[in-house]
Amino acid sequence: MGPIVCATRGGEASYRTQARAIELAKERNLELVFLCVVDAGFAGPLSKRLAAALDDELKRLGRSLLNVAETRAQDQGVPAKTVCMSGPVRESIEAYLRQVSASTLVIGCSRSSERHQAFDSEDVTDFAERLRQTTSAEVILVA
């Protein structure tokens, strides 16, 4: 069976999402991959140097978040792999699931009802539904 992929970016539900993924990896005895996709597109057009600095800092932050998640998994006796990618979030996740033939995707959505939470629970539900149809992975939402 393909690995369990946990997509994480350090949002409100990320700890709960990671904990659920670790628990599943333990239960099913499957490989666990923490995936972080960074996308500098939110900043709009920038000078070359600032765009490069932003991309680099986003990746650095992503790697740090992944290292924290990896340590948490190891503390519970679950070895984990980390992957940091750059690009549009949804498309990158979908492509990665296909690439590794993932069995499960664990993603979180914020409980906050704050407006402008660009990916609210409705959006993430739509995204999960699309992934279920376009990939063979089971998609688990954690709120």
Added chain:
Amino acid sequence: MEEFLTVEALVIILVLVATLVAIAVRRIRLPYTVSLVLVGLFISLQRPIDVEVTPELILAIFVPPLIFEAAFHLDFRLLRSNLAPIIMLAVPGVILTTLFVGGMVALGTGLSFATAAVFGALIAATDPVAVVALFRALGVPRQLAAAVEGESLFNDGTAIVVFNIALTVALTGAFDPLGGLFDFLRVALGGMATGVALGWLTAQLMARVDDRLIVSTLTTLLAYSSYLVAERFHVSGVLAVVMAGLISGNVGLASASPTSKIMLFNLWDYLGFLANSLVFLLIGLDVDLSRLWTNLIPIAVAVIAVLLSRGAVVYGMPLIARLFRRRPLLPINWRHILFWGGLRGAISLALVLSVPTTLPERDLLESMTFGVLLFTLLGQGTTIQFLLDRLGLSQQPPHRVAREKRLGQYFAGRAGLRRLEHLHREGLLLDEMWDGLRVDYLRDQKHVMEHMIQLFHDHAELERELLIQARREALQAERGALGDALRRGLLSEHVYEELLTDIDYRLEALDLIQAARVDVEID
């Protein structure tokens, strides 16, 4: 020469008064601009100062820096994310306000509808400077501040265009709806195009000449020249300044070095402060309270009309928009702030002063405008913080406050422990006492850390923020180390500058990441 010196002395006195007010309001909970109006009123009651406030003075001297400063600071991304409500409030909102207020004032005061519509148009321009200053101080959501500020920037432009059309109708009695629409589009789009063209040109120059003094001069020239050029071509000077400010503040700044950016932000903060100070002080000085008293009933009608029409626009239009959108255009508590935060200021004052004396009801329009200005500034301006508090918009979410508190307790505890250790090393604290106190301190520290970890579990975004903060501090330390290396002769000036610029770009990138916190898509 004598006249010049008199004007110079007057300007110095006004700036001095404004500065004293700015110092005084640091200790009281009253918006700065509101305090300026009150002080101006007080001075005019005690010893009237002979200041002739002309529309040219306000529109050509004060408005360009006021508007340019606001547009320059407005983040295009935030503006874009609020574009639909801003356009809705600034274009159809202004037209509806003109009609609603015009209708109600005509009914309530007996003015002709055409004359009342002139008042409706000039009073449609909001000036939320007092509210926005409060937003900054209280840490209100940036999107809400952008919506309030964006609306104000664009409705100034549309209100002036609608005002000119209404004034022509009031003076000539002739109204050509198609011609009016064409005029509206020509003046508004022409002004915007002028601002975009000059702003883009300036942004290109800023990209090529990255010298902090030159780019500062270029933006100052841009603020005034965009207004003058647009007015010369009989298109909207205000909208030209808005677009010029937006383009230079977003596109132009993107290529400027961090040093130039700091200089530009400081310069425009200062010019905005100066222009605001003088405008609101002049409003206070120019109020004739006895004339307002004589026109109390029409003023009351005007205030009610302005409030009702603002309510209809702010609450009614999003309901209509909801028919076509899945998501609400504006959250309900934002609408309350937009309603009560719709203060009036410099543009309304300049417009009413520009009404020709040939319009018989000019004096009444002036009294009603001053009345509404005073009501919004003194009534709404002083109570908006109460509303923000009640709606929970001025407070940080409890988990952020809790994190701050725990972090503070942790730092304080560590400092206390270090001090005890020092006293113990110096022999001022006996071993047993030190051990006893240390155990207690360490237990408290552990307790605080456990709470912090629990907070991170429930609100993992705090952990992300802490990582960003830590990286920022590390970069600041790297910056300091480079300075040391330069002083010790380990680095050449050229290499130092290059490395320093790289760190400054990284710090700016962290600011962008921090500001985009709400855009985290997947947890």
